[in-house]
Amino acid sequence: MPISAQPGFVSYLLRLGDDRLVLGHRLSEWCGHGPILEEDIALANVALDLVGEATLLLKLAGETESAGRNEDALAYFRDSTEYRNALIAELPKGDFGFTIVRQFFFSVFSLLQMQALQRSSNAELAGIAAKAVKEAKYHVRHSAQWVVTLGDGTEESHARAQAAVDELWRYTGELFLTDAVEQEVASAGLGVDASTLAEPWHAQVEEILRRATLTVPPVSYMQRGGRDGRHTEHLGHMLSEMQIVARSHPGATW
Amino acid sequence: MxxxxxxxxxxxxxxxxxxxxxxxxxxxxxxxxxxxxxxxxxxxxxxxxxxxxxxxxxxxxxxxxxxxxxxxxxxxxxxxxTYSPAWTTDWIDADARAKLEAYGIAPPRPASEDELVPLLRRAASVRCPYCQSRETEQKSVFGTTACKSIWVCNACRQPFEEFKAH
CATH class of the missing domain: 3.30.300.130 (Fe-S cluster assembly (FSCA))
Structure with missing residues (x-):
């Protein structure tokens, strides 16, 4: 089947790219505000990796779509209802504990997803994934170490880390939702059905939470909507800041 | 012509x-x-x-x-x-590694070795490019550029960078 006959693949690539673009932007908000210099640099580095991965994924989405939109057009000229990131990526950065717990949850997911995508039948996506795997490993290690440090730390750091886990848990279910898009790309060998990543994710995440003396929240209602363009109020505010220069001066170069 | x-x-x-x-x-x-x-x-x-x-x-x-x-x-x-095969620090040969060390950047460890570092174990120490001591300690996995991490040598007290295995 020619690529142009696979609209599901474009939607899928937007999900992959938007998760990383939105989370990368949220992380970049720490630049100059990190609790210590090394952490300021670390968060900016992770942000750079994520935005870099997003650039490659959105470029591929634009080429596959063949509608004349490049990665910049997709990043700067879509409104929040056209974004396909999971809600967990767009939540405000919160305190350092919240940022770290979210980063840990997403990084474990991203590593599993990219490991599977190295076997994509689309050579370009497989190559992007192979690079992202190397980056995600560093992100997982960095955030996992911090989760343990904070969780198994002082009374204050433990309380904040646990509050972050409790708040974020309801946003983790969406990462593993399956639908027609996930199934289409999985059956075509292009992508991986996110629902297959839930089990290894829970095993890894819960082990680290235990080591961090943090409690795994009970199963409860899970938020959803991002994959279909239904977002929290936070995304629109974030995009207005992220997109203002490109929209105020379209086509500007330097 | x-x-x-x-x-x-x-x-x-x-x-x-x-x-x-x-x-x-x-x-x-x-x-x-x-x-x-x-x-x-x-x-x-x-x-x-x-x-x-x-x-x-x-x-x-x-x-x-x-x-x-x-x-x-x-x-x-x-x-x-091109993105495939993905870039790896294993492509940096012995001569280039020696240049890195002489410049004050610890050369990357083999990427295959890096695969084996478990999630929470601290990375094995690297050799200080200034005094060659192994008494070194990682201060941050992320450094001044995406490809480097920050270390300090406990023997000569010199902070230095390591080219990350990738």
């Missing part, structure tokens, strides 16, 4: 003069960023691969690659980017 096309080796020799902007002691050839260079009647096609997805130096590297080939009158230059 038409002259003979430049060979791959000749092109690589030219590109070996292009230094990485963030690690100026190594050329883009030594770093493994240049994957191929082919001359034809239409010019030169150089294939590069990025080190990290978001490496901000890639655009400058492209500009410098273009400039180096064109300065030899071999242009125009077309740059192609």
């Amino acid at each position: 038409k002259r003979a096309l430049a060979s791959r080796d000749e092109l690589l020799q030219i590109l070996d003069t292009v230094m990485d902007p963030e690690v100026p002691v190594l050329s883009v050839v030594e770093l493994g960023i240049i994957r191929d260079a082919v001359a034809s009647d239409e010019g030169v096609v150089v294939t590069i691969t990025p080190t990290y997805s978001g490496c901000p130096a890639m655009r400058e590297i492209e500009t410098e690659v273009r400039r180096a080939i064109e300065a030899q009158g071999l242009g125009p230059v077309e740059i192609r980017t």
Whole structure:
């Protein structure tokens, strides 16, 4: 089947790219505000990796779509209802504990997803994934170490880390939702059905939470909507800041 | 009069003069960023691969690659980017590793060895590029550029960077 006959693949690539673009932007908000210099640099580095991965994924989405939109057009000229990131990526950065717990949850997911995508039948996506795997490993290690440090730390750091886990848990279910898009790309060998990543994710995440003396929240209602363009109020505010220069001066170069 | 096309080796020799902007002691050839260079009647096609997805130096590297080939009158230059196989620090050879260490950056460990480091175990110590002591400690996995991490030597008290295995 020619690529142009696979609209599901474009939607899928937007999900992959938007998760990383939105989370990368949220992380970049720490630049100059990190609790210590090394952490300021670390968060900016992770942000750079994520935005870099997003650039490659959105470029591929634009080429596959063949509608004349490049990665910049997709990043700067879509409104929040056209974004396909999971809600967990767009939540405000919160305190350092919240940022770290979210980063840990997403990084474990991203590593599993990219490991599977190295076997994509689309050579370009497989190559992007192979690079992202190397980056995600560093992100997982960095955030996992911090989760343990904070969780198994002082009374204050433990309380904040646990509050972050409790708040974020309801946003983790969406990462593993399956639908027609996930199934289409999985059956075509292009992508991986996110629902297959839930089990290894829970095993890894819960082990680290235990080591961090943090409690795994009970199963409860899970938020959803991002994959279909239904977002929290936070995304629109974030995009207005992220997109203002490109929209105020379209086509500007330097 | 038409002259003979430049060979791959000749092109690589030219590109070996292009230094990485963030690690100026190594050329883009030594770093493994240049994957191929082919001359034809239409010019030169150089294939590069990025080190990290978001490496901000890639655009400058492209500009410098273009400039180096064109300065030899071999242009125009077309740059192609490939992602597969993914760049790895294992492509940095022994000579280049020695240059890194002499410059004050601990060379990368084998990437395959890095695979085996469990999630929460601290990385094994690296050798201080200043005093060669193994009494070193990682201060941060992330450093001043995407490709480096920050260490400190407990023997000579010198902070230094390590080129991350990738």
